[in-house]
Amino acid sequence: MEEDRSRSGKTKAKLIEAAGQVFFQRGFRAATVREICRRAGTPLGAVNYHFRNKQGLYTAILEHSYRLAIRKYPPHFGLGDEATPEERLRAFIRAFLLRISDEGIPAWHMKLITREISDPTGALGNLVQGSIRPVYKYLAGILREILQEGGAAEGEESDSVFLCAMSIVGQCLHYLTDKRLIAVLHPERFDAGDIERIADHITQFSLGGIRQLAHREAGSPEVIRSDPGCKPHGNI
Helix, strand or coil, X not given: CHHHHHHHHHHHHHHHHHHHHHHHHHCCCCCCHHHHHHHHCCCCCHHHHHHCCHHHHHHHHHHHHHHHHHHHCCCCCCCCCXXXXXXXXXXXXXXXXXXXXXXXXXXXXXXXXXXXXXXXXXXXXXXXXXXXXXHHHHHHHHHHHHHCCCCCCCCCCCHHHHHHHHHHHHHHHHHHHCHHHHHHHCCCCCCHHHHHHHHHHHHHHHHHHHHHHHHHHCCCCCCCCCCCCCCCCCCC
């Protein structure tokens, strides 16, 4: 029995690895179960046996790769409970940037997710509910602290929290989805060291807007011009 489970686990791992490459190269619709099984060295019926169908395998790949990425670059990035919300926001942004720029998580991790967003197959809903939503809840908690809002039930975050979260995620994703445009506008390619500068910029830029929103909603005309709680890690 134990040997059967071990063999089954190895077969599933082979299918996920092979299918990740095929889906990345050809897209979900053009990928075939036959090619996936050939690359994995498994019987043709292995996909149906382990994942029910091609859609089930594709969903499993998205969830598997996302879990690997989160394990390698967790949203808190090692910060403890004593960290300020500003410090936790920067750690979140830095981890996000590292996840989308890492070529070895496996390499097709974020590329498959961005392709799913632009050309949906229906798998994104499962990924959001099972894997992405907990990360969003963590970010929303940070933003509630900075905006000085009280706790909210899941799915009942204020519009300000939601829009700030989407703005931050959008800024980070820009460095993945518009990589070619950035290369033309700024020929000096970003390297690992530049991620620190970009993380600083997105953090400071976002905090400026978030704090402005907090003061506006509190009825205060004061504008926060600097944030002593988040020190830059390099020149921007």
